[in-house]
Amino acid sequence: MGSLPSMGDYGFYIGASYGLALLFMLLEPWLLGRKKRSVIKNVQRFVRINKNRHD
Amino acid sequence: MFKTYILILQRDLTLALRHKTEVLTTIFFFIIVISLFPLGVGIDKELLQKIAPGVAWIAALLASMLALERLFSSDYEDGTLEQMLLSPQPLFVIVLAKVSAHWLLTGLPLVLISPLVGLQYHLDFDRVIMMMLALLIGTPILSLLGAIGAALTLGLRGGGVLISLLLLPLYIPVLIYGAGVVVDSALFNNNTETYLSLLMGFLILSLVLSPWATAAALRIASE
Amino acid sequence: MRINWFKYAAPANFYPIAGALAPWFIALAGVLAIIGLYWGFFQTPDILTDQKQYYRIIFVHVASAWMGMWLYAMLVLWALIGIIFNTRLSYMFAAAIAPTGAMFTFLSLWTGAFWGEPSWGTWWDWDPRMTSMLILLFLYIGYMALQSAIDDPRRSDKASSVLAMVGLVMVPVIYWSVNCPNPAECAALHQSSSMEQIDPNIRNAMFIMVASFWIYSFGVIMLRIRNIILEREKQTRWVQELKECQ
Numbered sequence: 083m084g085s086l087p088s089m090g091d092y093g094f095y096i097g098a099s100y101g102l103a104l105l106f107m108l109l110e111p112w113l114l115g116r117k118k119r120s121v122i123k124n125v126q127r128f129v130r131i132n133k134n135r136h137d
Numbered sequence: 138m139f140k141t142y143i144l145i146l147q148r149d150l151t152l153a154l155r156h157k158t159e160v161l162t163t164i165f166f167f168i169i170v171i172s173l174f175p176l177g178v179g180i181d182k183e184l185l186q187k188i189a190p191g192v193a194w195i196a197a198l199l200a201s202m203l204a205l206e207r208l209f210s211s212d213y214e215d216g217t218l219e220q221m222l223l224s225p226q227p228l229f230v231i232v233l234a235k236v237s238a239h240w241l242l243t244g245l246p247l248v249l250i251s252p253l254v255g256l257q258y259h260l261d262f263d264r265v266i267m268m269m270l271a272l273l274i275g276t277p278i279l280s281l282l283g284a285i286g287a288a289l290t291l292g293l294r295g296g297g298v299l300i301s302l303l304l305l306p307l308y309i310p311v312l313i314y315g316a317g318v319v320v321d322s323a324l325f326n327n328n329t330e331t332y333l334s335l336l337m338g339f340l341i342l343s344l345v346l347s348p349w350a351t352a353a354a355l356r357i358a359s360e
Numbered sequence: 361m362r363i364n365w366f367k368y369a370a371p372a373n374f375y376p377i378a379g380a381l382a383p384w385f386i387a388l389a390g391v392l393a394i395i396g397l398y399w400g401f402f403q404t405p406d407i408l409t410d411q412k413q414y415y416r417i418i419f420v421h422v423a424s425a426w427m428g429m430w431l432y433a434m435l436v437l438w439a440l441i442g443i444i445f446n447t448r449l450s451y452m453f454a455a456a457i458a459p460t461g462a463m464f465t466f467l468s469l470w471t472g473a474f475w476g477e478p479s480w481g482t483w484w485d486w487d488p489r490m491t492s493m494l495i496l497l498f499l500y501i502g503y504m505a506l507q508s509a510i511d512d513p514r515r516s517d518k519a520s521s522v523l524a525m526v527g528l529v530m531v532p533v534i535y536w537s538v539n540c541p542n543p544a545e546c547a548a549l550h551q552s553s554s555m556e557q558i559d560p561n562i563r564n565a566m567f568i569m570v571a572s573f574w575i576y577s578f579g580v581i582m583l584r585i586r587n588i589i590l591e592r593e594k595q596t597r598w599v600q601e602l603k604e605c606q
Contacts, residue, residue, distance in 0.1 A: 091478075092413045092414040092478055095475070095477060095478050096414060096416055096474075098474050099420055099421065099475070100417075100420055102470055103420045106467060107576060110459075110463065110580050111386060111579070111583060114583040114584055115583075118583070121590045122590065122604055122605055124594065125590060125599060125600065125605045126605055128595070129600045129605060132600070289506060289519045289522065289523055290509070293510060294509070295509070296509075299505055299506065302501065302502050303502040303523060306495050306498040306499055306502065306534070307527075307530050307534070309534050309537060309538065310530075310534055310536075313538065313541050314543075317541055331543045332543060335543055339533065342529075342533070350522055350525070350526050354519060354522050357515055357522065358515065358519070360514070
């Protein structure tokens with residue numbers, strides 16, 4: 083098992099790089115999930131309107 | 138085929154010359170932009186000489202983009218374009234004729250007016266000649282690539298802004314070598330011929346690529 | 361066993377598969393990223409002195425830069441397939457790839473800035489490779505802007521595919537012109553490719569990160585394609601009979 087070497091003064095730069103990468107890569111699936119729910123809601127509304135028309 | 142080309146060229150030129158303001162707008166836009174730069178960055182003579190090629194080219198890129206939106210839109214609105222698409226004449230000839238008209242109305246005047254840049258930015262005679270030469274080869278590329286953007290954004294809301302978003306990145310090579318040749322011509326052992334032949338090669342590439350892509354985009358737009 | 365690939369070219373058949381695969385892809389990408397970063401941060405020998413620890417940005421920087429470029433190639437490939445075979449799904453692939461590609465391109469610029477500041481002493485330099493990444497970002501943005509400006513999906517698919525193909529022809533020209541602003545000498549400030557000189561530990565960790573980003577992209581693209589399919593095909597029977605839409 084290796085050990086984490088000290089980052090010295092560069093923790094900020096490394097943190098900012100990986101931080102944004104992590105943020106983006108968590109945000110993207112989450113946004114897509116939100117979008118999916120809104121799209122499905124839209125389809126459901128569409129289905130309901132169609133049903134009413136047939137009745 | 139050649140007859141079609143001449144006919145459409147004549148038609149577009151006639152139509153444009155009836156609305157002279159549109160042609161003049163482009164030229165004055167160019168003049169105003171290059172006149173504003175010294176006011177913004179200061180009137181230091183050396184600085185002006187240094188930035189002149191870049192400023193002239195960026196002003197030319199923006200100016201040639203002004204008239205692009207109208208390249209196909211008036212024909213699209215009154216149905217002429219549909220007739221052109223249905224006509225037995227090959228579409229790329231029609232496209233080429235319209236692009237030529239666009240260049241004659243916006244590109245060529247810029248080439249002719251560019252000595253004014255030399256005057257305002259203290260360039261010597263050789264560099265002005267080189268700039269005119271570069272603009273002469275470069276502005277047809279702008280019109281050719283511009284036609285693709287105009288065809289793709291045909292009839293869209295806010296098409297004008299969108300065109301610049303699509304096209305400006307594609308104009309980069311013209312900007313680099315067009316401005317580069319003027320800078321280079323001032324050096325002691327310059328190789329302006331390399332720059333000019335690169336621009337020529339780029340012109341040939343866009344001459345092959347653009348009419349095809351524009352024709353495809355026009356077909357898609359009028360489906 | 362023969363798989364009929366064309367069966368999955370129909371959105372109705374692709375939709376459930378994409379939904380089944382996406383979580384696995386994203387989970388696998390997460391596992392790979394953890395392995396890659398563990399290797400990269402804990403198992404690499406300190407061949408560089410303490411002063412140069414900022415090189416550890418390489419794992420995210422190189423991976424996202426490569427993804428930005430490859431995803432553009434993928435986008436163009438799907439656009440080309442779409443134009444040749446006129447399949448709806450290929451256009452959807454192209455449309456779904458663009459935002460992720462733009463995200464990775466931006467990420468590579470961002471991490472590059474945070475690497476450039478300690479190593480070169482500047483956040484931004486007009487180095488050819490940085491400039492070409494910036495232009496790549498502009499190309500992605502142009503593609504997405506055109507796609508979203510056209511309401512009719514059939515026209516927007518085809519128009520943006522033509523744009524992507526024009527971009528494909530122009531990208532080498534742009535790249536070359538940015539690389540050699542003076543045609544007599546093409547100098548790259550970014551050090552030239554030094555893949556062989558890299559310590560194998562660092563290289564392997566980097567490749568694992570690249571694999572992780574690839575698989576992540578697959579997963580996210582699947583999710584986005586599902587959204588696009590639902591949005592575009594909501595008037596079809598199969599979408600309306602999906603159990604999540606009841």
